[in-house]
Amino acid sequence: MICVNNHRQQLPQNQSEPHSSAIAQLAQFRQELKNSFTHRPDAIMSLLDSLASNTAAKSVAELSLNALFGHQYSSVYDAIDSFFTPSSAKMAAAERREKDRQLMRIITPHLSTPFLAFLPGGHSSTASLCPYSG
Numbered sequence: 001m002i003c004v005n006n007h008r009q010q011l012p013q014n015q016s017e018p019h020s021s022a023i024a025q026l027a028q029f030r031q032e033l034k035n036s037f038t039h040r041p042d043a044i045m046s047l048l049d050s051l052a053s054n055t056a057a058k059s060v061a062e063l064s065l066n067a068l069f070g071h072q073y074s075s076v077y078d079a080i081d082s083f084f085t086p087s088s089a090k091m092a093a094a095e096r097r098e099k100d101r102q103l104m105r106i107i108t109p110h111l112s113t114p115f116l117a118f119l120p121g122g123h124s125s126t127a128s129l130c131p132y133s134g
Contacts, residue, residue, distance in 0.1 A: 025110075032106045036099075039082035043075045 033048075034041045050057075050066035057063045064076040071079075084099055086092035 040079045043079035
């Protein structure tokens with residue numbers, strides 16, 4: 001897990017103000033993202049941290065060996081398996097679309113303008129970024 005509060009203590013005093021804002025934004029983003037996961041949110045966040053710090057990993061098992069993944073090996077597969085769990089097979093497609101929209105609402109405010117151009121819709125409007133309209 002990224003220790004957001006510890007970073008503030010390591011900054012020179014005259015530079016802490018702008019960094020405090022960025023750290024607060026990161027902490028808020030992480031909390032919103034974590035809150036969007038209904039099953040195994042801690043394990044999923046640990047897996048995301050592990051992936052972000054080890055992009056050269058060649059397997060999910062390798063990610064579980066990362067120091068940022070503070071769970072047991074079996075938690076990797078459980079986190080992936082429970083990332084999206086529909087209430088029923090009949091509702092799976094609609095619930096998947098809603099989950100995609102929810103994640104886009106959380107992520108898009110933090111993306112830079114050049115990256116947004118590559119998403120569906122081609123500009124920064126969150127509504128146009130979601131390929132699902134209904």
